[in-house]
Amino acid sequence: MNPQYQYDIFVIGGGSGGLTVVDEAQRLGKRVGLADYIKPSPHGTQWGTGGTCPNVGCIPKKLMHMTALIGEIRHELTATGWQGVDPHSKNDWNILVNEVQRQVKGINKGNDDWLIATNGITYYNKLGKLKDDHTIELIDKDGQSEFVTAEYIVIAVGSRPSFPTDIPNVKQLTITSDDLFSLKKAPGKTLVVGASYVALECAGFLTGLGYDVTVMVRSILLRGFDQEMAERIGEFMKIHGTKFIRGTIPSSIEDVDGKRLVKWVLNGQEQSEVFDTVLLAIGRSADTQNLGLEQVGVQTNKESGKIIANDADSTSVPNIFAIGDCVQGRLELTPTAIMCGKRLIKRLYSNGNQIMEYSDVSTTVFTPLEYGCVGYSEEAAIQKFGKDNLKIFTSEFTPLFWNFANRKGTCYAKLIVKKDDDVVIGFHYLGPDAAEVTQGFGVVIKLKAKKSDLDNVVGIHPSVAEELVQMQTWK
């Protein structure tokens, strides 16, 4: 403990990464400070402790996605004999939002109670800003400042949705994921702009909840993901009622009697349509403006605003670290931020020597047909190893329960295997319960398992996961 400083470690940002650092450090008896403050969205939306994931990300997203899925099950309910089921009834948005917010606030309260009750943590609901390499300015909602000092500083401020720069008044006329999960009025006829997983997940559950949804995509779906899988996701969404406008972006958005008149150009022709809501999901930017980074000498990528940190999470100022979404080159995921935070504290205080690894991280896109993946996409694998060196196993299948109500669409699995050593370098599963199916295989891929290792394992029957250990045909 260095008596020169008020805190051993001060964390700016109480999200997945930040709270992990706080927790791990206080367990080791360190004096920990945390500043977490939510700058309201352009519509004034705010939320409590916990960061993006529990408030405006993973958690509310999954709850709404699950709600859409349990709405769809109404078809199976009737086919399996349940009486009195109305498969066409609507979803009450306010009941849903209240329920989601009840969950979210429960998590906020859990975090708040823990922060207050835990010795060794001082929590500031204030906006943190670097004054010098050991001093942080904390600004409250009325603009009053106080200053604290710390031996180590960890920046974990995450990111916020980005806005296009070429549409006047765009911030007033559109909403983002920051606003969607607490929206007071049902979104109605919605245009989702973007092709990220955020765009497709939101468009997906909004369609499932019964809303008229269109997705406007500039070029490809799910950039960076396996494109065969991305297109299949898009096809499935189309079969189930989501409309797509491909190859364009909005040129203008206007308020017309409280609705949104959106114009765009497609194939040289101007087109337009009126929507109740325009949801922007074109990407996220690191929340690093007004952090005082330049004045203290913490280097950032000028274009993206992301902080540049080395493998040990250290910035250009040796005692200042950065983790999570706000750092260049990191996966924007809760579990990676958490593991990164844990390893950082181990290295700082417990002679740990593990740095964070970002390869072969399993992830899942919670679109109406869910997509779980680990390792290389087909494109990345071909680029790295060459098509002739790969054997790509595929399988189309129908989950057992889809037979009840004849669900439309097909599930699909793909394993990318290197011919020379039979190692499975890419796992792709498109079907129900994708995250639960994929997780165990995350361990498998990390073990550098061979295709024959998967084939040697007996399947669990009946399941969808067993498809992955029975793949016999290849492209």
Added chain:
Amino acid sequence: MQITQEFDFFVIGGGSGGLAAAKQAASQGAKVGLADFVKPSPLGTKWGLGGTCVNVGCIPKKLMHFAALAGELRKDQVEAGWINADIKGKHDWNRMTENVRSHIKKLNFQYKNQLNNKEVKYYNKLAELEKSNIVKLIDKDGGVEFVKSKFILIAVGGRPSYPEDIPEIEKKVITSDDLFWLPNNPGKTLVVGASYVALECGGFLNGLGCDSSIMVRSILLRGFDQEIAGKIEDYMVESGIKFIKEAIPINIEVIEHNRRLVTWKQKGVQHSDTFDTVLIATGRKSDTSKLNLERVGVKTNKNGKIICTIDDRTSVANIYAIGDCVEGRPELTPTAIKCGQLLANRLFGGQKKMMCYQFIPTTVFTPLEYGCIGYSEEEAINKFTQNEIIIYHSIFKPLEWNLLESHYAQACMIKLIVMVSTRRVIGLHYLGPNAGEVVQGYAVAIKLGATKEQFDATIGIHPTCSEEILTLTAVKGIDNPQKEGC
């Protein structure tokens, strides 16, 4: 005796193992024949090609389990804002069984097609061994023919057993052979047994609205991890299922309105109650009694199960046996399938690979599902002693359950059994939703010898139930398994 056909490979039994072996052998170029014939249950229930799994096992079981779970989701629908979700709506048994039957018939048809496509000659006749290389085939009218084959495979599976001490029991009760084809709602049901069959059936019957009781002689799920078995029971009790413990039926009478008066003894005291249906699920026995095994010299154990070597050979050189009818094999479809395929590859494909029975994953589809791989806690302690193993445990609540307060928070559990010396994971137990889907991938990891550290170094997918398996820190005997916070 006129031999009507000669084969390289003749399979008796068109279930999971038999069909897989037949198709694989045909793929390897063998001339294959297959005989499948379903002897009706004592109540006259019959079914088509595909064996137990497709007709009276895994498939209809899972479909009905799904129907029961779907029914439960109605309460979640209300919570999540779906209007007009009627949580009181009754369940129409016939609608469900109609749909289940139609799916099964599709599968029967698919299997016939597959055999046809592979040029496997299919006989819907009951087979008996005439000589070590000759099979007698009897059709439903008693007509007989004989076929000759270089190799014979017995894959006749098993059928439900009945308790021996209750007179005429076979006419008074149903078994899983009858349940999935029952023409009417079973109503107030007594399930006798503590096997996964008993618990799965009792479970979904309760979920579909039937008043369900389960009568258990001693422990639940013998052979499975008993801590988990206890939690499965707790969950089922919370769901409204009545357990009658340490009891066995001593008499069953048919009374008015075709109901059943059951008398049982529990701790020396006699009790009785009336039910609409009594479902016996006290175990299964090998269906080998009418095969004429003795005449040909194929050895069985006293329970009728065929005794085989590690490479599926019986005591007669050219006769093989796989699946549920063989002593010492797990009674599972996927093992029978794999075993059949590997056998066909060895006989006709020049391959050497044998079936490995270690670390086979399995799932019990009780109302709260249970997936497991490897050693139970009891087996691990027995084999390795308490000092050589360390058990990590966790009680968790799936995110989706937050929609409703009535799912109780301590129901789901994960247990990982790890060797102290090597840190190898030798047992994984997951009690929670979608257990089959969660556990499958870990089976590959565990078979490869993955360590606890390798599990922990794998990054989780959020939010899932499965990620809990990668973040276990609480040690049984030292730490509380319950977590706080998100």
